[in-house]
Each structure stands twice: as structure tokens, then as C-alpha cells.
Amino acid sequence: MRCQPPSTFQVYIWLKSKQSCLLCDETTDATFPICTGCETDLPWLGDQCERCALPMPMAGLTCGQCLRHPPAFSEVVVPWRYDFPIDSLVTRFKHQGKWPMGRLLAELLGQSLHYRFAEGLPRPDCLLPVPLARKRLRQRGYNQAAMLARWLGTHVNIPTDERLLLRVLETPAQQGLDAKARKQNLRKAFALADGARIKDRHFAVVDDVLTTGATAHALARLLMDAGACRVDVYCLARTPKPED
Structure with a gap:
């Protein structure tokens, strides 16, 4: 029976x-x-760089880094600073398996996106979670970016593709590395799945926290070089400059 x-x-x-x-x-x-x-x-982000969402003293500014070296992505949509209690919620979701906290944050991010879409933000054709290295996936048991993308996609009615982006190199964790080291760490770390349909499509890369933007830039560059028309980044929290 x-x-x-x-x-x-x-x-x-x-x-x-x-x-x-x-x-x-x-x-x-x-x-x-x-x-x-x-x-x-909650530590709502407020005034930010129009390109990478770095916290700024007033609205309508672009940070020096984006002016000197424009990133491959068009815009970052992120509601919060990486500060208490968001940092605690993200850590508990990411490293301790507290999934309800991740789902709550994803749904609040989805609510923010609904407002932005109503204000004219272009809707992407597809959400792409940042891929996790196989070793780290085995250790953790789940990819927090993929879970966020699924919940977010359901909330805003946008399809999610968890197989289009591949992590082909096992790289050390990004935590604790400066911007230059992060960029070097990610060289040739990502690839596109065979037969992936990229040309003339608008994608949004989904991750939990944006620090230097090195991962987002590497993935956006890969997609743009393959013919994507636009790449945005959706994430939960943005860190300030280390000196801040």
C-alpha cells in the first residue's frame, strides 16, 4: 500500500x-x-550609484569605479545595504539552511521589482542564478542563488534557467579577497551551456550579495560577448566600499 x-x-x-x-x-x-x-x-539602500548600486551620498551619481571601468551589466536592482539584520538573515539562509529567511527576502525583492517594472525598468526574458562550484554545492547541499531565482521568478512571473550558466573552474571563495584578487580569481571560471540561446535576449543574473561586482561583471561579459542585448543584476544586499 x-x-x-x-x-x-x-x-x-x-x-x-x-x-x-x-x-x-x-x-x-x-x-x-x-x-x-x-x-x-530594514537597512534600505537609498541613494546609490546608477550602475552598480554602490551606496552614494546623493541620488543621480555614478561611482568613480564605474566611470573608469564600466561594468558589462546595465543596472543592479538591490533593496538593502549589507547591514544588520540583513547580513544575519543572508548568512543564516546561505550557510545554515534557514530557507524561510531566504524566501522572505526573495519575496520582498520581488515586491521591489514589481514597483521598478511599473516605473519603466525593462523586464528580462530570463533569470540566471550565479552557478556554484560542484565541490561547494556538495558541501552546502544547495545553491542559494538558484533558490532565490526560483522564488523570485515565481513572484514576478519570469522564467528561470539554472543550466545556462556553468562554473567550470573550482575557485577559492571570494570572501576576504580585494577587488583585483576577485577579478583574477574568476578568470575563465564560467562558461555557457552548449546550445544556449543568448542572442538578442535580456537576462538578469541573480545572487545574494554584491560586493565588488566581479562575479556579476564576469557573467555579464560572458553573456554580452555571446550576443545578449542587456544584462541586469538582481541581488538582496549591496556592501559599501571597504574603507566605508
Whole structure:
């Protein structure tokens, strides 16, 4: 006798209209499991570089790095600074398997994207998660960027392709490396899947945190060289300059 119910049957119906905030544990009737107070207190990014979303003192500026060396991607969409409690939520999702926290952040990012699309931000044809090296994938058991892309794609109704981008070289972790070392670390680290349809398509690369932008630039350069018409970057948080 099979214990698994037929897939056509509904296993349960979620009836609770209220849920607990994942940050303060207070009851909330909000759409997402975060109360209004905690959502308001998140480290929203504010004024930023128009290209790479680096925190800036006022709106409408482009940072010196993007002026000197324009990145291959067109724009970064990111709602928060990598500061408390976002840094804690990302770390717990990424390294401790606390998936509900990752899903909450992905859905809030999706909400931000809905606003941006309404304001004229071009919708991409496809979301591409940053690929994880096989060794690190075996150690962690999941690719957090792929999970974010799936949740985000469902929320904004954009297809996700987890096989188009490949990580062909095992490289050391990017944490702790400066911008120059990160770029050298990523040389020839990525490739496109055989037969991938790239020409004249608009892609958005999805990751958890943008630090120097080296990974995003490497992937965007790969896609643009293959004929993509535009590459954007969607991520949860942006770090400031190290000296800041």
C-alpha cells in the first residue's frame, strides 16, 4: 500500500490568516512573515550609484569605479545595504539552511521589482542564478542563488534557467579577497551551456550579495560577448566600499 497521496490531490489547506514575524516573532497579518515595524527598520539602500548600486551620498551619481571601468551589466536592482539584520538573515539562509529567511527576502525583492517594472525598468526574458562550484554545492547541499531565482521568478512571473550558466573552474571563495584578487580569481571560471540561446535576449543574473561586482561583471561579459542585448543584476544586499 502506497503512503504517498496522489499528486492531483490537495494535501492540506492553509487557513491561518496571521503569521509570526521571522525577525521579532510578533504576530502579523501582513502578506509576508515580517511585521510592518521590522520591515520599516530594514537597512534600505537609498541613494546609490546608477550602475552598480554602490551606496552614494546623493541620488543621480555614478561611482568613480564605474566611470573608469564600466561594468558589462546595465543596472543592479538591490533593496538593502549589507547591514544588520540583513547580513544575519543572508548568512543564516546561505550557510545554515534557514530557507524561510531566504524566501522572505526573495519575496520582498520581488515586491521591489514589481514597483521598478511599473516605473519603466525593462523586464528580462530570463533569470540566471550565479552557478556554484560542484565541490561547494556538495558541501552546502544547495545553491542559494538558484533558490532565490526560483522564488523570485515565481513572484514576478519570469522564467528561470539554472543550466545556462556553468562554473567550470573550482575557485577559492571570494570572501576576504580585494577587488583585483576577485577579478583574477574568476578568470575563465564560467562558461555557457552548449546550445544556449543568448542572442538578442535580456537576462538578469541573480545572487545574494554584491560586493565588488566581479562575479556579476564576469557573467555579464560572458553573456554580452555571446550576443545578449542587456544584462541586469538582481541581488538582496549591496556592501559599501571597504574603507566605508
